[in-house]
Structures are given as C-alpha cells and as structure tokens.
Amino acid sequence: MNIKAYMAIMRVRFMLLVQYRVAALAGIATQLMFGFVFVMILEAFYFSSTVLQPMSLKEAIGYIWIGQAMLGMLPWGGDAEIQNLIRSGNVAYELCRPLDLYNHWYARAIALRVAPTVLRALPLFLVSLFLLPQEYALEIPTSTAFLAWVLATLGALFLGSAITNLINISMLWTISGEGISRLLPALVTVFSGMVVPLPLLPDWSQKVLTLLPFAGLVDTPARFFTGQLAPSEIWISTARQLIWTIVLIIWGRRLLQRGLRRLVVQGG
Amino acid sequence: MAQIVVRDLTKVFKVAHRKAGVWQAIKGLVKREYNPVRALDGVSFEVGRGELVGYLGPNGAGKSTTVKILSGILVPDSGLCKIINRIPWQERAAHVQDIGVVFGQRSQLWWDLPVMDSFELLRDIYRLGPVDFNDTLEELVETLNLSAFLGVPVRQLSLGQRMRCELTASLLHRPKLLFLDEPTIGLDAVSKLVVRDFIKRLNKEHGTTILLTTHDMDDVEALCHRVMIIGRGQILMEGKLKDIRQRFARERRFIVELGNRYVEEEVKGRISKAELIYLEGNQAHFNFDPTIVTPAELLHELSAEFEVRDVLIENPPIDEVIARLYEELAI
Numbered sequence: 001m002n003i004k005a006y007m008a009i010m011r012v013r014f015m016l017l018v019q020y021r022v023a024a025l026a027g028i029a030t031q032l033m034f035g036f037v038f039v040m041i042l043e044a045f046y047f048s049s050t051v052l053q054p055m056s057l058k059e060a061i062g063y064i065w066i067g068q069a070m071l072g073m074l075p076w077g078g079d080a081e082i083q084n085l086i087r088s089g090n091v092a093y094e095l096c097r098p099l100d101l102y103n104h105w106y107a108r109a110i111a112l113r114v115a116p117t118v119l120r121a122l123p124l125f126l127v128s129l130f131l132l133p134q135e136y137a138l139e140i141p142t143s144t145a146f147l148a149w150v151l152a153t154l155g156a157l158f159l160g161s162a163i164t165n166l167i168n169i170s171m172l173w174t175i176s177g178e179g180i181s182r183l184l185p186a187l188v189t190v191f192s193g194m195v196v197p198l199p200l201l202p203d204w205s206q207k208v209l210t211l212l213p214f215a216g217l218v219d220t221p222a223r224f225f226t227g228q229l230a231p232s233e234i235w236i237s238t239a240r241q242l243i244w245t246i247v248l249i250i251w252g253r254r255l256l257q258r259g260l261r262r263l264v265v266q267g268g
Numbered sequence: 269m270a271q272i273v274v275r276d277l278t279k280v281f282k283v284a285h286r287k288a289g290v291w292q293a294i295k296g297l298v299k300r301e302y303n304p305v306r307a308l309d310g311v312s313f314e315v316g317r318g319e320l321v322g323y324l325g326p327n328g329a330g331k332s333t334t335v336k337i338l339s340g341i342l343v344p345d346s347g348l349c350k351i352i353n354r355i356p357w358q359e360r361a362a363h364v365q366d367i368g369v370v371f372g373q374r375s376q377l378w379w380d381l382p383v384m385d386s387f388e389l390l391r392d393i394y395r396l397g398p399v400d401f402n403d404t405l406e407e408l409v410e411t412l413n414l415s416a417f418l419g420v421p422v423r424q425l426s427l428g429q430r431m432r433c434e435l436t437a438s439l440l441h442r443p444k445l446l447f448l449d450e451p452t453i454g455l456d457a458v459s460k461l462v463v464r465d466f467i468k469r470l471n472k473e474h475g476t477t478i479l480l481t482t483h484d485m486d487d488v489e490a491l492c493h494r495v496m497i498i499g500r501g502q503i504l505m506e507g508k509l510k511d512i513r514q515r516f517a518r519e520r521r522f523i524v525e526l527g528n529r530y531v532e533e534e535v536k537g538r539i540s541k542a543e544l545i546y547l548e549g550n551q552a553h554f555n556f557d558p559t560i561v562t563p564a565e566l567l568h569e570l571s572a573e574f575e576v577r578d579v580l581i582e583n584p585p586i587d588e589v590i591a592r593l594y595e596e597l598a599i
Binding site for chain 1: 375381
C-alpha cells in the first residue's frame with residue numbers, strides 16, 4: 001500500500017480545511033453556546049429528579065463538554081469535494097491513478113474529521129477545563145483515564161471516517177447527497193450521545209445503543225474522560241469500535257465496487 | 269508491434285428518458301423508462317508505438333467513451349482491448365502507471381492549491397523518486413514555460429496556463445502512452461500553438477504514443493500521422509489525412525483577382541470548366557477538379573474572358589472536408 005501517497009493526500013486536504021479561520025471561530029462560539037444550554041438543561045433535570053441517576057451531574061457535564069469539543073469528529077456528511085468530483089465527472093481522473101479509490105477517499109475522510117476537530121477542540125478544552133466556574137467545568141482526568149480517552153478517540157476517528165466514506169460512496173447513486181446529509185445528522189446526534197448522554201436514556205434502550213456503531217463516536221470517549229467508565233473497559237470498547245469500523249469498511253468497499261461498475265462519467 | 273489493440277469493442281449506456289411536463293415527471297417516479305444508447309458498436313483499431321493518431325468524430329460519436337475504456341475508467345460490454353499487453357480494467361494499477369490522460373474539459377489539479385502542490389502530490393501518488401521527478405519537472409517547466417506561475421493557486425490561472433499545467437501533471441510519471449481528449453478546447457491562438465508544438469515535440473523526442481481527440485482540424489493537420497473517424501459507434505474510416513482529403517475533397521480552390529467588379533451571372537456564364545463558389549468584389553472563388561481540368565487550362569479560359577490580376581490555388585479548408593465527410597457518412 002502506498003502509505004506515503006495517502007499521507008500526502010491527507011496532508012493536502014487538511015491544509016485546505018484548516019484555512020477557514022472564520023468558520024473555526026464561529027464553530028467555537030456555537031459549541032460553547034450549545035454546551036451551556038445542554039449543561040443548564042441537565043442541571044435542571046438533575047435537581048428536579050429524586051431518582052438516583054446512572055451518572056453524576058459532574059460526569060454528565062464533563063460528557064457534554066467532551067461531546068461539544070469533539071463535534072467535528074461526528075460524521076455529519078460527506079466530503080463536498082468528492083461530491084463535486086462525482087457531479088462534474090472529474091472523478092474520471094481519480095480513477096486513472098495507481099491508488100485504491102476506497103483508501104484514497106478514506107484518507108480524505110480522516111482529514112475531513114480531524115481538521116475541524118483540531119480547530120475547535122483545543123480552545124473548547126481550555127475554556128471548559130480552566131475558565132469555567134468549578135461546578136460547570138470539565139474535570140482533569142486521571143492519567144489512565146486520559147490514556148483510555150486517547151485510544152477511544154482514535155477508535156472514534158477511524159469509525160467516523162468509515163461512516164463518512166460510506167456517505168461519499170453513496171453519492172455515486174444519489175449524486176446530490178442532499179437526502180443523506182439531512183437524514184444522517186438526526187441519527188448520528190441522537191445515537192452517539194451528542195444530544196442526551198447515552199447513560200441517561202431508558203434502560204431498555206441501553207443494549208441496542210451499545211450495539212449500534214454510533215455510541216463509539218461520542219459516548220465511548222466521553223465516558224472514559226469523565227471516569228464514568230473504568231479505564232480497564234477500554235479493551236472491550238475498542239474491540240467494539242474496531243469491529244464496526246471493519247464491518248463498515250468492508251461494506252463501503254463492496255458498495256464502491258458496485259458503484260464503479262455502474263458509473264457513467266457524465267458528459268464530454 | 270501495436271501498443272494499443274482494440275477489437276469489436278461495444279458499450280451500451282442506459283439513458284433514462286421521459287417526455288416533458290409535470291405529469292410525465294410524476295409518472296417517472298413510479299416507472300422509469302430507459303433507452304439503450306449504443307455508444308460503441310464494434311470498434312476495432314490498432315495504434316503502433318510512437319504513432320500520433322487523431323481520433324475524430326462529431327459530438328456523441330463515442331470518442332470519449334473509447335478514451336475512458338482505454339484508460340481503464342469504463343468497462344466495455346464486450347470486445348477486447350489490450351494496451352502494452354494489458355487489459356486496462358483488469359490490471360488497472362499497473363496499466364495507469366504507463367498512461368497519461370488529459371481530459372480537456374476537466375481538471376486534475378487541486379483548485380485551491382498552488383500548482384506545485386498538485387505536482388508534488390502526484391509525485392507521491394506515482395511513487396516517483398526525487399531525482400526523476402525533478403528532472404522531468406524541470407524539463408516540462410522549461411518547455412511549457414511554467415516557472416512564472418508554479419506558486420499560483422490553480423483557480424487563478426488562465427485557461428491556457430492551466431492546460432499547460434494539466435499536460436505537465438499527466439506527464440510527470442513519464443507515461444509511454446498519452447491520451448488527449450480535446451486538449452486545445454477553448455484555448456486562444458497562442459496557447460493552442462504552444463500546446464500543439466509541445467505535443468509534437470513529445471512525440472518526436474520521447475517517442476510517446478499519442479491518441480488525440482479534437483474538433484480542431486488545425487490540430488489534426490499539424491500533428492497527426494493518421495486519423496480514425498468514428499461515427500454511430502463505429503470506425504467509419506481511417507488513413508492519412510492526405511488520402512482522406514483526396515478521396516473526399518479532390519477539388520482545389522482557384523481564387524482569382526479580376527480587373528473589374530462583376531455580378532455573379534456574368535462570371536458564371538463565361539466559365540465552363542470550374543464552378544463558381546462565390547464572388548466578393550473583384551475576387552472570385554472557383555472549385556475545380558484537377559483530374560478533369562488542369563490549372564493551366566483554367567487560367568487560359570479565365571484570362572481569355574477577363575483581366576486576371578492575381579491567382580491563388582489552395583486546398584479547401586480541412587473543416588469543410590470533414591464536414592462533408594460527416595455528411596457523406598451520414599453521422
């Protein structure tokens with residue numbers, strides 16, 4: 001495998017994506033705002049409830065901040081550039097390179113997930129760790145919890161990129177990608193724990209939620225960071241992320257092969 | 269030995285169609301109708317090493333489809349295609365190392381990046397060594413005169429500059445074969461000449477085999493050793509441009525400057541051996557067939573009737589020849 005080429009593609013795509021400074025600033029502001037809204041709702045919810053919750057308020061608040069900081073990692077939609085390539089027919093050029101198209105697009109998907117995350121995560125971590133009043137702040141994790149979080153975040157990145165790539169590949173059929181990019185965020189935000197921390201959802205749903213791939217995106221890393229999951233659980237959760245990643249990659253590869261067989265590069 | 273061997277290639281596209289109107293659009297939601305379009309209907313040809321072949325045909329004749337099959341992008345429905353003894357769509361990775369492709373209407377450069385970044389990315393994609401890459405790039409930069417805008421983002425280049433960069437991008441890995449799909453489309457006269465000269469040099473000095481599709485007959489006349497004409501998904505004719513011209517446009521233009529102005533009837537009535545095409549001021553354009561009447565006889569007849577100031581004999585414009593050819597072949 002031509003690792004160097006894929007790294008170069010990732011680097012170039014990354015360079016292009018991080019140059020949108022205004023978007024990054026707007027993103028930080030949005031995530032802070034949403035973070036506060038979620039934190040306040042949770043607080044009201046905890047104070048009005050008499051039942052013992054499966055996670056402490058402090059943990060839930062930390063969970064929210066991690067989710068907001070890592071928002072860019074969520075597979076919201078596909079790569080707009082790939083969508084354009086397919087629509088305009090420039091995808092013809094991608095097909096006459098000595099590269100595996102799936103890996104090529106996967107490399108781009110990683111860049112697409114990492115770039116906005118780097119831009120947003122750092123400032124959000126700084127604010128939520130050090131600038132907020134104690135009761136609303138993110139707590140500094142133990143070093144083993146931190147290590148587990150790093151691993152889980154890497155797992156989330158590979159999983160998220162596999163989902164992103166599936167969206168890219170689906171453009172070979174739908175061309176516009178509009179439908180999927182509206183439908184998917186609804187699924188992803190709810191089932192990943194972005195809206196409500198997954199442990200707070202009804203007990204009967206827990207089994208399904210942990211079986212779905214989406215929990216590996218936000219829920220898993222956030223729970224390790226806040227200490228809601230013991231670092232020793234990391235092997236099971238990593239295995240779960242990895243299995244889903246492999247399944248989605250195999251599925252994506254099959255779809256791509258089918259898509260290319262029926263591909264008609266349009267015009268000229 | 270032939271580098272490109274194509275036998276009986278066929279490719280049928282299914283094209284969705286419906287009649288205009290809202291009701292038809294709603295019907296289309298339930299039941300789609302497809303029309304089969306035979307883009308290629310038994311195409312066969314060969315191209316030898318070092319040849320520069322023109323691949324001509326009107327829009328929609330199947331030129332681009334052929335190029336896409338040759339470059340391994342499309343899979344044909346049936347037929348054989350071997351390029352340097354490989355089947356493009358089966359040994360894609362090895363195949364594409366040996367070929368370069370330029371689609372004149374598309375871009376392979378990264379729109380928002382300086383040209384040089386795209387070149388370096390291609391270096392990594394094709395696993396080129398730094399020495400080879402630098403040598404090739406230096407040569408291309410010099411011959412195509414790119415040094416002034418290597419650092420400029422692609423979106424800010426003029427079309428002519430961009431096309432020179434596209435050519436460079438397709439040649440960095442020194443392919444043995446180059447497919448050019450309308451490389452001069454939309455270019456101004458100067459850029460066209462630059463691109464044309466470059467293609468000629470590449471073929472001569474490096475022996476690169478080139479298949480060129482174009483609608484620009486001046487390209488063809490200046491470059492191609494041989495042309496193939498495709499229409500209705502089949503190769504209808506192939507040969508040297510000179511021979512095609514002789515077969516389809518034997519006549520010559522005989523342009524005469526007369527001493528006075530005349531109206532058409534006056535000239536037509538007095539000249540029997542050639543056909544008057546048009547008359548403008550005191551310049552008269554005739555068509556004549558040199559196998560029926562020699563220029564000397566024609567001049568003799570003309571000067572007996574008129575005062576002849578100047579004479580020019582030329583071939584009919586190649587565009588006209590091709591247009592007539594398409595008409596006669598009914599494509």
